[in-house]
Amino acid sequence: KNQVEQSPQSLIILEGKNCTLQCNYTVSPFSNLRWYKQDTGRGPVSLTIMTFSENTKSNGRYTATLDADTKQSSLHITASQLSDSASYICVVSGMDSSYKLIFGSGTRLLVRP
C-alpha cells in the first residue's frame, strides 16, 4: 500500500535552534517528493519539490534532502523563527498519475521564544 509516514508527530523547539523533520514513504513508482508548510487555519504552501535525481534542495532556511534508495526524506530548518510554527507535510507523487498525490499527516512544529 502506498504510504507516507512522518515523524515526529509534534515538536517544540526554542527560537533560533535548528530542527529536522523526517519522512519515510513506500510509494512506488516514484516521481517526486514535496514538502509543504501549513499555517493554522490556512492551506498548505509549497516549500520544495524534488525529483528522483535530486538529493538536496533549499528554500531559504529550509533544506530538504531525499534518499530515493532508502525512500527517506528530511526537512531541516535552520535558525528557527516564531513564524516557522506550523505543520509540515510531506507529499509523494507517483509516476502513474499526476492526480494521485499521497499526503503524510504532518509534523506540527511549535517554536517558542
Next chain:
Amino acid sequence: NAGVTQTPKFQVLKTGQSMTLQCAQDMNHNSMYWYRQDPGMGLRLIYYSASEGTTDKGEVPNGYNVSRLNKREFSLRLESAAPSQTSVYFCASSATGSSLEKLFFGSGTQLSVL
C-alpha cells in the same frame, strides 16, 4: 493577488441538509482539485478536474458531486450531509496537472455536520 479563493470559511449543517462549497482561481490554471483534511490524516482527494469540462473521482468521492463551471471555478456539492463529512475542505489548482507542478491551495472551509 488572490490565488485560490474559497467560500464560505465556516459552515454548520444539520444531517441531511445540502450545500455547495465554492472555489475560484485567478491564475489561469487548467487543473483544479478538492481535498478533505481530517485530524491525524493526510489530505485526501475527493474529485479533480484536469481541464475545463472534465471531472474525475479521487480517493473519497462518495457523498459528493462537483461542477467545473468554467476555467476559473470548481464547486463541491454535498447533497445530503452526514456527520462523517465533518472536515476541513481545501480547493487547489495547478497549471496543467503535471506531476512536477506545485499545487496552490485555498484557505479552506471548516464544515461541521451535526
